[in-house]
Amino acid sequence: MAEPVIIDCDPGHDDALALLLAAGDSRLRLLGVTTVAGNQTLDKTTRNALRILALAGAVDVPVAAGSDRPLVGELTVAEDIHGSSGLDGPELDVPVAEVAGVHAIELTRRLIAGSDRSVTLIATGPLTNVALLLRSHPEVMPRVRRVVFMGGSTERGNTTPYGEFNIATDPEAADIVLRSGLPVTMIGLNVTHQALATDEVIAEFLAMGTRLGVICAELMTFFASTYRRVFGFAHPPVHDPIAVAAVLEPSLVRTVEAPVLVELGGAYTRGATVVDLHRRTGHSPNADVAVGLDVQAFWRLLMDAVGRLNRAP
Ligand code: BDR
Ligand code: CA
Numbered sequence: 145m146a147e148p149v150i151i152d153c154d155p156g157h158d159d160a161l162a163l164l165l166a167a168g169d170s171r172l173r174l175l176g177v178t179t180v181a182g183n184q185t186l187d188k189t190t191r192n193a194l195r196i197l198a199l200a201g202a203v204d205v206p207v208a209a210g211s212d213r214p215l216v217g218e219l220t221v222a223e224d225i226h227g228s229s230g231l232d233g234p235e236l237d238v239p240v241a242e243v244a245g246v247h248a249i250e251l252t253r254r255l256i257a258g259s260d261r262s263v264t265l266i267a268t269g270p271l272t273n274v275a276l277l278l279r280s281h282p283e284v285m286p287r288v289r290r291v292v293f294m295g296g297s298t299e300r301g302n303t304t305p306y307g308e309f310n311i312a313t314d315p316e317a318a319d320i321v322l323r324s325g326l327p328v329t330m331i332g333l334n335v336t337h338q339a340l341a342t343d344e345v346i347a348e349f350l351a352m353g354t355r356l357g358v359i360c361a362e363l364m365t366f367f368a369s370t371y372r373r374v375f376g377f378a379h380p381p382v383h384d385p386i387a388v389a390a391v392l393e394p395s396l397v398r399t400v401e402a403p404v405l406v407e408l409g410g411a412y413t414r415g416a417t418v419v420d421l422h423r424r425t426g427h428s429p430n431a432d433v434a435v436g437l438d439v440q441a442f443w444r445l446l447m448d449a450v451g452r453l454n455r456a457p
Contacts (some may be wrong), residue, residue, distance in 0.1 A: 146173040148259050149391060150252055152210070153384070154182030154269030155192035156226055157367040161360070161446060162268050162294075162350070162384035163193065167200035168449030169392055175255045175263065176206045178248035182313055184230030185223045186212040189269070192231045194239035199356055200453050203241050206255075209272035210248025212315035222309055225370045233366030234359045248273050253281045262289040264391055267321075268384035270310050271295070274318035278324050290327035293318075294387040294403065296417030297333035298433060302375070304415065308333050311406060312415030314423040319406040328431045330404055331390055332417065335397065335434040336383035339442055341368060343379075348447055354454040382446075389442050390434065396445070398436030403427035 149172050153159040166174050179190040190209040197205055213219045226232065245249050252273070256263045265288060267274050274291060277284065295310035295318065303312040311318045321326060341364040349361040365378065371380035389413065390397040403425060407416040419433055 156183040158384040208251035234362035242361035267293040270314035271317035274321035307415035340379035401429040
């Protein structure tokens with residue numbers, strides 16, 4: 145039976161692949177998609193989510209816009225990585241579907257309440273919406289199977305030396321989620337940096353010979369150019385679909401239980417995830433932390449999903 149999931153995202157090139165993976169694998173039931181400000185402003189991430197779901201043929205999946213800023217402070221978007229649209233590279237259609245007439249938090253609440261099984265929340269942007277849901281509707285928590293988020297790192301960051309973008313954008317939200325008591329899985333940069341969209345990956349998208357394949361190739365080509373310019377990486381890491389892969393096939397991602405604390409102060413380290421892998425702090429474990437990835441199996445999963453969407457009527 146397909147596992148019910150809700151994806152909260154800020155598309156975003158790698159968020160787009162996360163949505164395609166979820167839409168293209170029938171082992172998941174994508175109940176809804178909610179959007180948050182992060183890689184770009186909320187209006188842009190929402191428009192991008194609609195565009196990608198339309199490409200996936202997932203037009204029945206309800207989409208709702210959520211928070212337009214972090215819980216504390218101002219939003220700083222990642223235009224240097226994702227471009228002015230948040231999804232620069234391909235020419236994408238203007239979305240035809242419209243957002244649900246409710247806030248993301250209300251849509252999520254309703255979807256969880258209406259689900260016959262407990263729901264897995266997959267978050268691939270700043271955790272603002274998830275934190276607000278847990279704070280404003282704690283009654284949903286027994287019906288949340290777990291939260292799997294892309295964010296943080298056991299090592300260094302990408303937005304500040306120790307802060308990864310999703311956590312550094314809204315550290316207070318991440319802190320709320322990590323302290324919620326729910327089962328939480330953290331997919332950090334320490335594993336996502338292993339999943340690189342190499343030239344072979346881009347060639348495989350192109351070889352699909354379809355519009356979706358070309359769009360994926362163009363997305364990854366743009367993403368490669370910004371990662372090369374900003375970080376000097378030869379190939380860009382596709383972070384977000386690994387959070388979906390961890391739900392689809394948990395054996396692809398090796399995890400260890402560990403205490404994860406979020407640095408909320410810090411002169412230079414606000415937004416860092418402090419992961420106590422060696423249990424030196426005396427804190428209790430509050431997360432399953434990804435420490436290993438079967439890279440080849442991950443790409444197979446993603447390519448198969450995109451391939452299935454290509455064949456869909
Ligand atoms: C995360 O930040 C965003 O730029 C990506 O979409 C991903 O969710 C990586 O740090
Ligand atoms: Ca993202």
